[in-house]
Amino acid sequence: MQTSTSWRSFRMAAWLGWLIESNWTDPFLFAVYSIVKPLSGAAILVIMYGIISGGNFNTPLFPYIYLGNAFYIYVGAVMTGVSWAVVDDREHYKTLKYMYIAPIYIPVYLLGRGVARFITGSIAVFITIVAGVLFLKVPLHFAEINWGLFLVTLILGVVMLALLGLLLAGITLTVARHEGFIGEATAGALYIFSGAVFPLDVLPAWIRPVGYFMPTTYWLELLRRSLVGNVAQAFPTLANFSNMQILGILLALSIFFGVISIWVFRYCDGIARDRGLIDHTTNY
Numbered sequence: 463m464q465t466s467t468s469w470r471s472f473r474m475a476a477w478l479g480w481l482i483e484s485n486w487t488d489p490f491l492f493a494v495y496s497i498v499k500p501l502s503g504a505a506i507l508v509i510m511y512g513i514i515s516g517g518n519f520n521t522p523l524f525p526y527i528y529l530g531n532a533f534y535i536y537v538g539a540v541m542t543g544v545s546w547a548v549v550d551d552r553e554h555y556k557t558l559k560y561m562y563i564a565p566i567y568i569p570v571y572l573l574g575r576g577v578a579r580f581i582t583g584s585i586a587v588f589i590t591i592v593a594g595v596l597f598l599k600v601p602l603h604f605a606e607i608n609w610g611l612f613l614v615t616l617i618l619g620v621v622m623l624a625l626l627g628l629l630l631a632g633i634t635l636t637v638a639r640h641e642g643f644i645g646e647a648t649a650g651a652l653y654i655f656s657g658a659v660f661p662l663d664v665l666p667a668w669i670r671p672v673g674y675f676m677p678t679t680y681w682l683e684l685l686r687r688s689l690v691g692n693v694a695q696a697f698p699t700l701a702n703f704s705n706m707q708i709l710g711i712l713l714a715l716s717i718f719f720g721v722i723s724i725w726v727f728r729y730c731d732g733i734a735r736d737r738g739l740i741d742h743t744t745n746y
Contacts, residue, residue, distance in 0.1 A: 467565060467566065467567060468567050468570045470566070471566035471567050471570040471571045471574060472570050472571070472573065472574040472577075473574065474566070474571075474574070475547075475566075475570070475571040475572070475573070475574025475575045475577070476574040476575070476577035476578065478574075478575065479543075479547070479574065479575040479576070479577055479578035479579070480577070480578040480581065482550065482578065483578040483579065483581075483582055484578075496582065496585050496586070496589075497589055499586065500535065500585075500586035500587070500589045500590045500593075501589065501590070501593055503531075503535075503590070504528070504531070504532070504590045504593060504594065507527070507528065507531050507659070508528075508598065511524060511527060519598060519599070524598075524600075525594070525600045525601055525602075525690055526686055526690070527659045527660075528594050528598065528600055529591070529594075529600070529685070529686050529689060529690065530657070530658040530659055530682050530686060531590075531658055531659055532587050532590040532591050532594070533587060533682055533685050534653060534656070534658045534682065535583050535586045535587050535590065536580075536583050536584075536587065536619070536620060536623060537623060537649050537652055537653070537656075537678060538583075538646075538649045539579040539580060539582060539583025539586070540576055540579055540580050540583060540620055540623040540624055540627060541623040541624070541626045541627040541630065541645065541648070541649060542579070542627065542630075542645035542646060542648075542649055543575065543576040543578070543579025543580070543583075543627065544572050544573060544575065544576035544579075544624055544627025544628055544630070544631055545572075545627050545628075545630035545631040545633075545634050545644060545645040546579075546645055547571075547572050547575035547576070547631065548572070548631050548634040548635055549634060550575075552740070552741065552742070552743060553743055553744065556741070556743070558740055558741065559740050559741040562735075562740055568731065569628055569724070569727060572627075572628060572631050573624055573627075573628065576624050576627055580620060580624075600690075601690060602689055602690065606691060607688060607689055608687075608688040608689075608691075608705075609688075611684065611687070611688040611705060611709075612685065612688035612689065614709070615681060615684040615685055615688060615709065615712070616685065618681070618712060618713065618716060619677075619678075619681040619685070619712070619716075621716070621720075622677050622678075622681065622712075622715075622716040622719065622720065623678075625716075625719065625720040625723040625724070626648075626719060626723055627645070628723050628724065628727050629719075629722065629723035629726045629727060630644055630645050630648060631727060632723075632726050632727035632728075632729070632730030632731060633726070633730055635730050635731060635733075635734035635739060635740070636730045636733050636734055636737075636739060652676060652678050655669075655672050655673040655676050655679070656673060656676050656678040656679045656681075656682055657673060657679055657682065657683070657699055658682060661699045662674065662679070662699045663699055673699075675715070676715075677712055677715035677716050677719060679699075679700075680700070680708045680709075680711050680712040680715065681712055683699075683700050683708055684705065684708050684709060684712065687705055687708075688705075
């Protein structure tokens with residue numbers, strides 16, 4: 463019975479999330495937006511890199527940075543997507559209180575809402591990488607890709623990001639003012655501390671351990687290694703670790719943050735219920 467309810471909650475939330483993500487305009491404009499947005503983000507990175515490097519795109523550093531930035535799209539899509547469901551339902555549609563009295567599991571419902579963001583994020587990642595290969599000569603050769611490592615890493619990372627989103631969703635439940643910034647601010651901080659576009663070695667020594675404690679650091683490293691292999695050595699941060707060692711660290715940190723996320727959500731959910739914050743809106 464519980465499994466059936468969880469699956470129904472997840473399936474309904476995933477479909478609702480997709481309707482919200484895709485039905486704000488007609489299909490043609492949605493398709494154009496889905497293509498232009500990731501290409502614009504990639505273009506900004508390319509222009510900045512070109513200015514800093516003097517137009518030298520032939521170094522191993524460029525594909526490493528480009529792929530890190532491409533896969534980081536998942537962080538904003540999945541993690542922020544799960545937590546933003548609270549803002550959407552409570553602030554915009556005023557339906558969160560009805561979800562709480564419906565026969566569904568709220569954590570599963572919120573995770574389901576993140577599925578639509580995962581789909582749109584996957585489209586954006588694919589477009590970004592294809593554009594890099596076709597127009598910027600990112601050295602991605604399908605025959606040399608470690609597909610097993612890539613798929614395991616991708617799935618593990620997406621689950622980890624979804625659980626982190628659940629943690630942020632719990633915090634969002636307890637914040638009745640300006641809660642919209644929580645997911646974006648966290649994603650921005652992880653962008654700095656995860657080595658997405660620069661090695662952690664450039665950070666001050668006293669703050670560098672924060673990056674080593676973030677699972678996204680090891681996730682991005684493994685995704686790069688699985689796609690471009692030795693090019694990953696351009697970043698010295700984790701050069702002394704093998705793929706299996708990094709995968710083990712990623713798994714351990716994902717489990718750790720997953721347990722913390724579930725506990726934090728339950729705790730914050732209880733606070734929100736006790737203080738009557740489930741339907742508390744800002745009205746501006």
